[in-house]
Amino acid sequence: xxxxxxxxxxxxxxxxxxxxxxxLAGSSSEEAVGxxxxxxxxxxxARSFGDKDLILPNGGTPAxxxxxxxSSSLLNRLQLDDDIDGETRDLFVTVxxxxxxxxxxETYITYRITTKSTRVEFDLPEYSVRxxxxxxxxxxxKLEESxxxxxxxxxxxxxxxxxxxxxxxxxxxxxxRKALDKFLKRITDHPVLSFNEHFNVFLxxxxxxxxxxxxxxxxxxxxxxxxxxxxxxxxxxRPLEFAAIGDYLDxxxxxxxxxxxxxxxxxxxxxxxxxxxxxxxxxxxxxSALEGExxxxxxxxxxxxxxxxxxxxxxxxxxxxxxxxxxxxxxxYSDSMKSVLKxxxxxxxxxxxxxxxxxxxKEDRPKVPADVERCQDRMECFNADLKADLERWxxxxxxxxxxxxxxxxxxNIQYYEKCLMAWESIIPLLQEKQEAK
Amino acid sequence: xxQAPRGSERxxxxxxxxxxxxxxxxxxxxxxEEAEGARDEGPGEDTMxxxxxxxxxxxxxxxxxxxxxxRNAMNMQETYTAYLxxxxxxxxTDGQSVLTDSLWRRYSEFELLRNYLLVYxxxxxxxxxxxxxxxxxxxxxxxxxxxxxxxxxxxIGLENFLLRVASHPILCRDKxxxxxxxxEGNWKETVxxxxxxxxxxxxxxxxxxxxxxxxxxxRFTELKHYSDELQSxxxxxxxxxxxxxxxxxxxxxxxxxxxxxxxxxxAIEKEMGDGLQSAGHHMDVYASSIDDILEDEEHYADQLKExxxxxxxxxxxxxxxxxxxxxxxxxxxxLASKKQQCEELATGTVRTFSLKGMTTKLFGQxxxxxxxxxxKVLEEQINxxxxxxxxxxxEGREFVKNAWADIERFKEQKNHDLKEALISYAVMQISMCKxxxxxxxxxxxxxxxx
Numbered sequence: 001x002x003x004x005x006x007x008x009x010x011x012x013x014x015x016x017x018x019x020x021x022x023x024l025a026g027s028s029s030e031e032a033v034g035x036x037x038x039x040x041x042x043x044x045x046a047r048s049f050g051d052k053d054l055i056l057p058n059g060g061t062p063a064x065x066x067x068x069x070x071s072s073s074l075l076n077r078l079q080l081d082d083d084i085d086g087e088t089r090d091l092f093v094t095v096x097x098x099x100x101x102x103x104x105x106e107t108y109i110t111y112r113i114t115t116k117s118t119r120v121e122f123d124l125p126e127y128s129v130r131x132x133x134x135x136x137x138x139x140x141x142k143l144e145e146s147x148x149x150x151x152x153x154x155x156x157x158x159x160x161x162x163x164x165x166x167x168x169x170x171x172x173x174x175x176x177r178k179a180l181d182k183f184l185k186r187i188t189d190h191p192v193l194s195f196n197e198h199f200n201v202f203l204x205x206x207x208x209x210x211x212x213x214x215x216x217x218x219x220x221x222x223x224x225x226x227x228x229x230x231x232x233x234x235x236x237x238r239p240l241e242f243a244a245i246g247d248y249l250d251x252x253x254x255x256x257x258x259x260x261x262x263x264x265x266x267x268x269x270x271x272x273x274x275x276x277x278x279x280x281x282x283x284x285x286x287x288s289a290l291e292g293e294x295x296x297x298x299x300x301x302x303x304x305x306x307x308x309x310x311x312x313x314x315x316x317x318x319x320x321x322x323x324x325x326x327x328x329x330x331x332x333y334s335d336s337m338k339s340v341l342k343x344x345x346x347x348x349x350x351x352x353x354x355x356x357x358x359x360x361x362k363e364d365r366p367k368v369p370a371d372v373e374r375c376q377d378r379m380e381c382f383n384a385d386l387k388a389d390l391e392r393w394x395x396x397x398x399x400x401x402x403x404x405x406x407x408x409x410x411x412n413i414q415y416y417e418k419c420l421m422a423w424e425s426i427i428p429l430l431q432e433k434q435e436a437k
Numbered sequence: 438x439x440q441a442p443r444g445s446e447r448x449x450x451x452x453x454x455x456x457x458x459x460x461x462x463x464x465x466x467x468x469x470e471e472a473e474g475a476r477d478e479g480p481g482e483d484t485m486x487x488x489x490x491x492x493x494x495x496x497x498x499x500x501x502x503x504x505x506x507x508r509n510a511m512n513m514q515e516t517y518t519a520y521l522x523x524x525x526x527x528x529x530t531d532g533q534s535v536l537t538d539s540l541w542r543r544y545s546e547f548e549l550l551r552n553y554l555l556v557y558x559x560x561x562x563x564x565x566x567x568x569x570x571x572x573x574x575x576x577x578x579x580x581x582x583x584x585x586x587x588x589x590x591x592x593i594g595l596e597n598f599l600l601r602v603a604s605h606p607i608l609c610r611d612k613x614x615x616x617x618x619x620x621e622g623n624w625k626e627t628v629x630x631x632x633x634x635x636x637x638x639x640x641x642x643x644x645x646x647x648x649x650x651x652x653x654x655x656r657f658t659e660l661k662h663y664s665d666e667l668q669s670x671x672x673x674x675x676x677x678x679x680x681x682x683x684x685x686x687x688x689x690x691x692x693x694x695x696x697x698x699x700x701x702x703x704a705i706e707k708e709m710g711d712g713l714q715s716a717g718h719h720m721d722v723y724a725s726s727i728d729d730i731l732e733d734e735e736h737y738a739d740q741l742k743e744x745x746x747x748x749x750x751x752x753x754x755x756x757x758x759x760x761x762x763x764x765x766x767x768x769x770x771x772l773a774s775k776k777q778q779c780e781e782l783a784t785g786t787v788r789t790f791s792l793k794g795m796t797t798k799l800f801g802q803x804x805x806x807x808x809x810x811x812x813k814v815l816e817e818q819i820n821x822x823x824x825x826x827x828x829x830x831x832e833g834r835e836f837v838k839n840a841w842a843d844i845e846r847f848k849e850q851k852n853h854d855l856k857e858a859l860i861s862y863a864v865m866q867i868s869m870c871k872x873x874x875x876x877x878x879x880x881x882x883x884x885x886x887x
Binding site: 255258262269273277287298419420426427430431 | 663666667670671673674677678680681683684685687688691692694695698701702705708709712716852855856859860862863864866867870871873874877878880881884885887
């Protein structure tokens with residue numbers, strides 16, 4: 001595996017401003033394609049982002065070899081996404097080994113984060129650190145701040161509303177671990193987010209607390225600029241694709257919500273069914289004690305029902321631990337995506353408003369004020385990033401749901417197979433003495 | 438006909454019947470070999486001579502149910518269900534069946550028949566009727582007697598009752614039973630003419646005996662205990678089973694909601710759409726499959742119910758024994774006290790308190806002649822008493838022997854039937870599991886195509 005930047009990344013070293021075409025002159029930056037095409041003005045942003053913000057606390061420097069945040073080239077990279085998943089993987093992150101820590105003030109769980117990478121951004125080929133949920137939450141906030149034009153994967157819920165759930169129970173910790181692992185893997189797979197410095201620090205720093213205290217200082221230019229987009233501008237017309245995705249997400253979240261409710265209802269019914277089964281089985285045992293010849297058959301039926309009860313309990317546990325959390329995750333995901341879309345709208349609205357103001361001024365036409373240019377850059381950058389992320393999201397969503405639903409079907413099949421085996425095995429027992437009679 | 442001469446209590450003795458032969462049901466296997474078994478006739482009974490009739494097989498079926506309206510005893514309109522009973526005789530040679538009798542009966546007439554059998558065959562475990570009112574229902578089942586499903590299950594239960602009676606080596610030969618199957622009009626009058634209601638032991642008498650009997654046959658005590666326990670455990674089982682059915686119904690039906698939401702979701706998806714849609718269809722199939730599954734399970738519940746009611750019949754036989762035993766003990770006690778009185782009179786010693794002793798003290802000794810007279814009377818009574826005791830003893834022993842024989846027969850039947858029921862229940866569960874695997878495998882395939 002090469003130690004350099006992901007393959008296919010067009011040269012993104014520093015370029016002189018003179019090399020770049022005027023943003024308002026002719027070519028739309030969104031259509032910049034090809035690895036060797038003239039770098040778009042987005043690069044201006046990207047480079048400043050790269051220069052300033054990739055100073056890594058642990059000493060590494062990005063040098064001039066890669067400034068991965070070139071948004072326009074993202075479109076190119078999309079085509080090569082498959083490669084990234086295949087052989088060119090150079091970053092592996094795993095979450096495991098939950099441990100309970102009991103301190104005077106509080107008790108909490110930490111998870112071990114293991115990182116293996118050949119990227120130059122990492123000093124060492126391997127890291128192992130311990131992080132708690134708070135740290136993940138911090139990371140996500142930082143990512144949202146610093147990469148506002150991207151979709152940040154969701155975290156599992158902070159608090160468990162259901163009240164009776166034990167934060168330190170094995171099941172809860174395991175469910176959370178899986179979700180946190182998923183969270184980091186999604187970032188790892190993202191061509192831009194995976195190079196984010198906060199992410200790097202999260203994976204590598206011995207003392208995250210010290211780093212956290214640095215706070216605002218490292219906000220990116222883009223982050224800053226997007227943060228300061230003023231709301232209140234009215235959007236003229238939303239590009240079709242974003243309008244469509246907005247509508248889609250609305251319905252999608254609704255349907256997921258319905259599925260979540262149905263799944264919960266099913267689990268509830270199954271648990272009530274289980275309660276009755278647990279009373280039903282033993283009655284056959286009681287009966288068996290009264291009988292002579294029928295004693296064994298009745299006892300057999302009782303044991304059989306007991307086995308089915310156990311299988312059912314396993315099914316409900318699995319569904320609760322594996323199925324529901326993933327559904328909830330996607331609902332959170334689409335919520336956060338909606339807010340990113342809104343931000344994008346605001347950026348576009350601001351640009352359009354400013355542009356219109358300029359047009360109405362009827363001044364020296366050719367000169368376009370710098371801040372309108374910046375607005376346009378912002379918007380186009382945002383659109384490109386978002387579009388790429390949305391496509392990636394769609395692909396991941398399809399895979400995730402295929403896996404999720406197949407898993408649900410699988411668990412049900414396994415439940416029925418266990419029951420089938422139990423009942424089939426007592427048939428000979430029931431028939432036994434018939435012949436002997 | 439099983440009966441022992443019991444003095445003047447029984448006025449009418451049903452005429453010896455025409456044997457019906459080995460009944461063969463169209464639905465169940467012939468149990469005719471049982472007719473060869475314990476066919477113990479009581480003392481003083483002519484052994485039935487075999488004639489050609491035994492070789493004729495008959496089939497009995499309750500083939501239809503019909504709603505009728507009529508006027509009841511108080512001349513008020515009422516609605517009831519009538520059942521068509523068809524009897525076919527099967528030609529031995531070619532197996533063809535010919536309809537010989539067909540008539541309509543209602544539930545109350547079945548009850549009448551059974552009550553008659555209970556009185557005249559107290560040593561037999563008389564097959565029970567299906568329940569009068571729907572019990573142990575889970576929510577989907579109707580508790581309404583007019584509900585078609587209930588009527589259908591009752592039809593099957595009544596048929597089962599007739600087949601049980603017809604396959605019983607002793608009961609099948611009863612004339613009233615024969616007439617029930619063959620004589621539509623006037624049958625009720627015929628039954629009532631036997632005066633069986635008068636012969637029935639009063640419940641109070643029976644209860645009294647149960648409490649006061651000193652030396653019942655231990656086997657009957659155990660059997661009574663067993664039948665109490667059996668009744669309790671089967672009731673419990675049926676109650677829980679109904680709740681289980683309810684819950685299972687809920688689980689399956691909620692899955693139907695997946696069908697709808699998957700369909701709605703597929704509308705907004707491009708590549709995932711087809712897979713989701715077809716998976717949703719399988720969820721609908723899954724949800725609707727529960728109706729048939731639970732309908733089949735009702736059959737199992739009915740089989741259990743039969744034995745729940747059989748427990749009552751068992752208890753009835755035990756009660757009869759207790760009654761007879763108590764009667765015997767009372768007669769023996771009475772005899773003993775009379776003997777003692779006699780002895781006291783003969784020897785002149787007064788050991789026990791008696792009115793005569795009192796009056797003697799008060800009014801003076803009686804004359805030797807008076808004493809002789811009294812002794813004579815007592816001796817006559819003692820003689821009679823000893824005869825009665827002897828016959829009661831015999832009666833009691835006969836009862837125990839015959840009852841126990843039928844109980845053994847019943848035990849075999851019960852073990853066989855319940856084992857069959859458990860097997861068929863297991864088969865139902867296996868079928869349900871296989872269907873479940875099928876549906877979810879289909880759904881999984883659809884998901885994989887998403």
